[in-house]
Amino acid sequence: MDYFAAVRTFVRAAELGSLTRAAQELSIKTSTVSRHLSELEADLRIALFNRSTRGLSLTEGGKVFYARVSDVLAQLNDAREATSSLNLSPSGVLRVTMPVSFGRKHIMPYLGEFMDRFRNIDVDATFTDDVVNLIESQIDLGIRIGELRDSSLMARRLAAHSHVACAAPAYINARGMPTTPAALNAHACLLFSRSLGNSWYSRPLGEPSAKWEKTAVTGRLTLSDIDALMSAAESGLGVAALPTWLADEALGDGRLIHVCPAWDIQPTTQEASIWAVYPRKKTVSSKVRSFIDFFAEKFGDAPYWERPAAAYLKPEKT
Structure with missing residues (x-):
């Protein structure tokens, strides 16, 4: 058994509550997901999931195992990203989600410049006004507007929202x-x-x-x-x-x-503010950091769209 692959499969199945969705996320067959979980349960001699037509839910033993291995898996990913970033320029696919209108008006006009500057980063952008669960959807970064409610995420303020x-x-x-x-x-x-x-x-x-x-x-x-x-x-x-x-x-x-x-x-x-949010990790990946720094620079301390109120007033004719 490839223990690391089995644990990774277990963590995604636990987070998504579905064998099919876990297979899609990991780009493997559903039968492979089932095999990984069966091998893991056989090794541990305990059932990790309650299985029903409505999906998967963790048993008490599964909850204990998830609490331990999910942290270990996150630390391994952090270590890999931190080590890779020492000698490599930012690279890979950056999956980002953003509000539809704000993304069109203030992200898209600069996205070409960002991709020219960071030629090894590919961008997969999702435009939605719904709040996406970044961890479940395996999104690297989200742009959010308003008051932050999810304390499990790291956040950097990009601009005021008035x-x-x-x-x-x-x-x-x-x-x-x-x-x-x-x-x-x-x-x-x-x-x-x-x-x-x-x-x-x-x-x-x-x-x-x-x-x-x-x-x-x-x-x-x-x-x-x-x-x-x-x-x-x-x-x-x-x-x-x-x-x-x-x-x-x-x-x-x-x-x-x-x-x-x-x-x-x-x-x-x-x-309220405009935020860049990302899953809490010990090390922020270079591709996420590059995106945030780039748009923080573009927006500036006083965003270009925040004109003084006087700028909106038409001078009276004399």
Whole structure:
């Protein structure tokens, strides 16, 4: 029995809960997965899995074995990556997942430059707004936006994540310009279903120590897609609180206008950021580190999409 191969198969089967999925992940036959597990159970003289039509689950003995060997396997992988990185330039397939719109606007324009700089790295990018389990899916790196909830991952902050309240010129011409958060009560607000509730929060612009004030907002249109929310705002359907990384160009060329310009308006009071996250290891692989460093350099301490609010205001004609 190839003990290392059998243990690796066991760990993936335990994490995925399926012989078929483990075989697909490891690029081996399902019969090979079954053989590895049977040989391991015979060697240990204990059943490692409860098998049913719904999949696999670990027995008590399987849980004990997994707790020990999964750490050992991770340490072996760390040692291999750390040793390889001493004499080799970053290489291999980098599997990365990212939000659809952010990835299109702020990762894709620079991806060619990244791949030119690191010619031995191939990129396999998945665009999704769902939170992917990096370990189960064997993803090296994820770009996430918002508040981090998974403490099992390592994270590096790439940029701030803030919003700006805005509307199309056609909407403002028809309904008027709201200048205070309270005035939003009389306006059609575009709601994002992924936000928490139908409330926005405001404080005077440039006063980060000021208390957030809650403003209830209402509207007839609720959308679950951030690009659709942007399109609705540009079409004059109402006022939207959009991420600055999404709305920056439209604000700059006049397709959208910053409303309540003296106020900082956000859909939540939670401090949010744009993060690079990756599975917790003692050594970060050089390909992951290269990707993170590259985009941290591109975004900078003050990301190019974070314009001062004054930049959105049109000078009055005299």
